[in-house]
Amino acid sequence: MSKPVGLRTYSVLYLVFLYAPIMLLPLFAFNKSSVIAFPLSGFTTEWFAAMWEDGELFRALRNSLVVSGSTAVISTVFGLFAARAITRYRFPLKPGLAGMIMLPMILPNIIIAMSILVVLLTIGVYLSLWTIVLGHVLICIPFATAILLTAFRSLDKSLEEAACDLGETPASAFRLITLPLIMPGIISSILMCFTISLDEFVIAYFLGGTNTPLAAYIYGQFRFPAKVPAMLALGTILVVSSIILIGAAEYLRRRGLARAGGG
Amino acid sequence: MIELQDVHKHYGNYHALRGITVTIEAGEFFSLLGPSGCGKTTLLRTIAGFEPISSGAVLIDGKNMGGVPPNLRPANMVFQSYAIFPHLSVAQNVGFGLRRDPRSPAEKSKAVAEALEMVGLRDFNARDTQALSGGQRQRVALARALVLKPKVLLLDEPLSALDKKMREQRQMELIKLQQQVGITFVLVTHDQEEALVMSDRIAVMFDGEVAQLADPETLFRRPNARRVAEFVGTMNFLDAHVISEAGGRVELDTQGLGRVMLETSQVSGGPSQGGAAVGFRPESLTILFEGQVAPDRESAATVTDVVYHGGLTYYDVRLDGASKSVRLSMRNVFGRPVLSTGVRTRIAWSPGSLRLFR
Numbered sequence: 001m002s003k004p005v006g007l008r009t010y011s012v013l014y015l016v017f018l019y020a021p022i023m024l025l026p027l028f029a030f031n032k033s034s035v036i037a038f039p040l041s042g043f044t045t046e047w048f049a050a051m052w053e054d055g056e057l058f059r060a061l062r063n064s065l066v067v068s069g070s071t072a073v074i075s076t077v078f079g080l081f082a083a084r085a086i087t088r089y090r091f092p093l094k095p096g097l098a099g100m101i102m103l104p105m106i107l108p109n110i111i112i113a114m115s116i117l118v119v120l121l122t123i124g125v126y127l128s129l130w131t132i133v134l135g136h137v138l139i140c141i142p143f144a145t146a147i148l149l150t151a152f153r154s155l156d157k158s159l160e161e162a163a164c165d166l167g168e169t170p171a172s173a174f175r176l177i178t179l180p181l182i183m184p185g186i187i188s189s190i191l192m193c194f195t196i197s198l199d200e201f202v203i204a205y206f207l208g209g210t211n212t213p214l215a216a217y218i219y220g221q222f223r224f225p226a227k228v229p230a231m232l233a234l235g236t237i238l239v240v241s242s243i244i245l246i247g248a249a250e251y252l253r254r255r256g257l258a259r260a261g262g263g
Numbered sequence: 264m265i266e267l268q269d270v271h272k273h274y275g276n277y278h279a280l281r282g283i284t285v286t287i288e289a290g291e292f293f294s295l296l297g298p299s300g301c302g303k304t305t306l307l308r309t310i311a312g313f314e315p316i317s318s319g320a321v322l323i324d325g326k327n328m329g330g331v332p333p334n335l336r337p338a339n340m341v342f343q344s345y346a347i348f349p350h351l352s353v354a355q356n357v358g359f360g361l362r363r364d365p366r367s368p369a370e371k372s373k374a375v376a377e378a379l380e381m382v383g384l385r386d387f388n389a390r391d392t393q394a395l396s397g398g399q400r401q402r403v404a405l406a407r408a409l410v411l412k413p414k415v416l417l418l419d420e421p422l423s424a425l426d427k428k429m430r431e432q433r434q435m436e437l438i439k440l441q442q443q444v445g446i447t448f449v450l451v452t453h454d455q456e457e458a459l460v461m462s463d464r465i466a467v468m469f470d471g472e473v474a475q476l477a478d479p480e481t482l483f484r485r486p487n488a489r490r491v492a493e494f495v496g497t498m499n500f501l502d503a504h505v506i507s508e509a510g511g512r513v514e515l516d517t518q519g520l521g522r523v524m525l526e527t528s529q530v531s532g533g534p535s536q537g538g539a540a541v542g543f544r545p546e547s548l549t550i551l552f553e554g555q556v557a558p559d560r561e562s563a564a565t566v567t568d569v570v571y572h573g574g575l576t577y578y579d580v581r582l583d584g585a586s587k588s589v590r591l592s593m594r595n596v597f598g599r600p601v602l603s604t605g606v607r608t609r610i611a612w613s614p615g616s617l618r619l620f621r
Binding site: 156158159161162163165166167169177180181 | 363
């Protein structure tokens with residue numbers, strides 16, 4: 001039987017198109033020349049050193065950690081409420097409300113950024129890292145809810161009832177039984193939201209005012225050709241940490257499903 | 264021990280429990296039997312406290328349980344899924360309910376070990392719950408409830424997930440266990456055989472109501488309604504009409520069986536016009552072989568189907584004059600032939616084994 005050559009070529013081209021640019025990042029980050037072009041002119045780690053000495057970069061990094069960390073925790077808490085309500089309770093308009101929670105997932109970030117900006121300016125709120133957090137929580141809640149919904153759905157409802165039957169209050173049953181069992185989902189949600197927030201540019205750029213998180217800072221640096229290799233070095237570090245974070249999130253989610261007896 | 268007084272439960276427009284009034288005695292093995300959706304699990308959950316009732320009262324040990332949450336009721340439950348906590352070991356599962364117990368850790372672990380021993384799981388303390396078989400999980404769930412020495416143990420279809428052999432073995436063990444601990448057991452099951460084997464008394468439920476409450480033998484011999492008779496065991500029905508009714512006796516004309524006289528104790532339902540049916544169990548008809556004489560009445564019939572079950576053979580036979588076949592069972596004793604389809608035969612029966620439903 002002959003293999004369909006066309007399809008195979010298509011797959012290879014597709015993967016190259018998808019991943020080659022990311023592969024170029026570390027390649028040029030370790031390249032001696034400050035001009036981003038082939039042929040490569042030798043190995044160096046000086047761009048990483050240059051990055052290391054950039055004080056503004058660290059300020060941006062600190063901003064990003066504050067924004068992404070807060071976003072991750074707040075979105076996961078809201079996602080927890082939403083997912084539990086959706087899986088446990090019957091209430092009017094449930095499908096509609098669940099849909100509303102998921103809506104920001106398909107809403108363009110630019111529209112979210114603009115509308116929040118207009119509202120904030122109208123009511124006179126100063127732009128800060130917290131206004132970025134506001135926008136990021138909005139776009140992260142759907143992801144947190146989706147991840148936690150799978151965690152709750154794979155959980156046998158009678159587990160919590162059994163704990164209540166054995167003398168625990170609803171609150172302590174949740175803490176002793178439900179929480180440990182959905183913990184992989186919670187961690188997975190935190191990691192996912194952190195990554196989304198770290199990555200997000202449009203909302204951060206619109207709502208940050210003078211406070212620049214990492215994404216906006218990197219964008220700004222690309223105006224100076226001499227700074228570009230250092231940004232590639234930073235990019236390399238970000239790619240590696242993203243892969244580790246998302247990998248950990250997925251691993252925990254699957255382990256959580258396996259442990260709760262789900263598929 | 265448990266008193267249910269006119270318990271109603273509504274889910275929106277759905278009337279799940281329609282006025283249940285039942286008293287369950289202390290130390291009794293009580294079963295709620297019925298098809299799925301009849302409200303038996305809902306009723307069990309109202310006793311446990313998971314379902315608030317719409318009206319009526321639930322009393323345990325004389326105390327009204329209205330507003331008392333599950334954690335404060337003297338009843339413990341074995342869930343259908345067993346609800347074994349997957350992140351805890353066997354001993355941690357069994358000891359879970361003792362968290363608020365003031366006894367010392369040593370005394371508690373002794374209680375856990377005793378409970379595990381009682382259900383036949385000695386030396387299982389440190390086992391990972393993921394490695395347990397279905398039967399073992401059921402035992403852990405049982406030990407977890409019994410360690411608290413509840414007044415009432417509620418069992419929601421505890422054996423339905425097990426295979427037939429294991430189920431029959433566990434039935435016997437549960438009966439022994441109940442006699443040993445003397446706790447009131449309330450069992451929910453859809454398996455009529457399980458209910459008959461295990462219970463002191465059975466409440467048969469249909470559509471949110473108790474259709475009959477009786478001990479197993481009464482339930483089997485004197486079902487008070489046709490649907491109870493159909494649900495508990497196998498029962499044949501033949502159309503009949505009442506000719507006369509006087510002096511504690513009812514005279515009937517029954518399809519295939521002719522004119523029979525029944526005592527009023529054999530009659531379910533009050534006097535009424537219209538269709539009536541005579542019901543009887545497969546074992547109350549006997550095929551007569553060469554030279555055998557009927558001790559009471561005899562009818563002619565044709566064999567329409569034969570199902571061989573090893574120890575028993577089920578015959579479907581059409582009595583002369585009847586519009587449909589009825590099922591009878593014969594033990595396959597040594598030397599007795601198994602008849603084949605189409606054979607003419609004589610059937611022995613007795614009016615005393617019949618029951619009139621109207």
